[in-house]
Amino acid sequence: MDMLLSNPTFVLIQVLNSISLGMNLFIIAAGLSLIFGVLRVINFAHGAFYMFGAYIMFTVAQEAELGFVTGVVAAAAGLAAIAVVVERGLFRWLYDKEHLMQLLLTFAIVLLMGDLAKIIWGTDQLSVSYPDALRGATDLGVTFYPTYRLMLAVIGPLIFLGLWLLIERTRWGRLTRAATQDMEMLSALGINVPMIYIVIFVIGSALAGVGGALAAPINSPTPGMDATIIVECFVIVIIGGLGSLWGSFVGALIYGFVFNFGSVIVPNWQDVFAFLLLMAVLLVRPWGLYGKPEREGH
């Protein structure tokens, strides 16, 4: 606590920690929020997807020694493939059913993937080493800061920009936004709406995979990491507003700051701070900072 007041370098490091944590979480939460925005489904298995991303990173980069970038690409591709199977095999039967059934379906996937991960990778904590180019620390003039975390702080905004351009500035993005407004009308105009659903689900899931792969060197892959991350994502998207890209970006940053500074001020109880913030947001803006009120109807 005293360090915060007396040591500007310490504060700077905490700020950078907050941003890099927030940006790592943003990548994952953005996927969850994107899928919800179009498919109107909250994928409880998003955390399991993240966990698989981390494990794939371990297998590809650590065990097979194929390199870090290959690991990230493999995680994205692997989750994209899983997403296609889940969407075509299970989700599509439930789009016209009530939300309860959709939530339960994704929960069933959580249970199945949790065991599958245990079968493939065991229950030990696995470690993934930092890539050579990003090992060590970078000289920021006033202090040294771990290069890997710096990379995370840069990559998050890049992904944000990419997603923003895709959704706001391309024809395909316009169709996607139209799908969130009126799917039937879009379908009547001859647009292949199921295709949009698959692509969005694949992109969202791949983001979970990339997030997991990037987190792997920091958070060693271990069973149960799916539960932790999904709760963090829920807190972020509820604070930011479900279905909003800006919401997940700002929500993730806020979460990063609250979590990091919370752990400096009252060590060990940082999770509770995030919840206090969540409650405050719920009291003032139940739909989140950037969210829109729920639509009527059942």
Added chain:
Amino acid sequence: MGLHMPRGTLIVCLLIVGALALLPLLESRYLIDLATEIMVYALFALSLNVIIGFSGNVSFGHAAYFAIGGYVNAILLTTYGWPLWLSFPAAVVLSALAAAFVAYFCTRLTDIYFAMLTLAFSMLVWAIAFKWRSVTGGDDGFVGVAVPAFIDSRVPFFYFTLVIVTGSIALLWTICHSAFGQALVAVRENLTRAGFIGVNTRMMRGLAFVVAGTFAGVAGAIFAMYNRGVYTESAFWTESAQVLIMTLLGGMYSFFGPAIGAAVLYILERFANEYTEYWPTVAGLILLVIVLVLPEGLVGLARRIGARLVRRSGA
């Protein structure tokens, strides 16, 4: 409906309670343990159904209140040496208060948001149990619960559980079939219209949540003494999933369905654990079957088969 149980249902209930009361005559430790555990889970699942079947929301965090009931009862009995007649009600009241606190926030939203929030809050309870080591024992669990002498052996504890669970279920039945329960069903069927005819829908959904949390607390307080310990896993979201699956497997549109689901799932788990360590896979597959082909659970299935038989014999 109304406040009188149909005669057939009443007779079946009395028969089940009577049979359970005679169970210790068989002198099977295995059966007594199994019955005690099933009774606790039946109450737990029935309590969850007040939220799902009656108010139409889904809680993915119901284990939190079971855990709170368990921890509070265990801590008051053991650390503070309270007598059972004080610690047990205190545990139930605290579960109810925790549920009321969470309901205040969750009922601001509906549907998917509600489900996410209940899950998030239950993981907060889990995190607190995990981190507050000096009080809860952290991840080692709270062990060595001081169970009062009069129920400190198998058969007396079984009767204690039978009395409390039967009383609680009777109370739950009365609540669910009162005017309050009817209003809840109206909220489930059409939130907007229930609001138009003057039902305070947010208050009703909140009260349903509190009733559910209260009885989950009762179940948890019993279970802590039965197990002589409480562990952080009891608040974890997979535990919430388990009770959710019980409720849905039995059938959420019938009052007693969840109790049947609890018995079936619990016995299945017992068997499955003898052959495989991958119970979650089995549970996940059961859940898939419920979602894809059995949305009304076993009770719904029985009704469908029954209706078909009647039609066939009539034709």
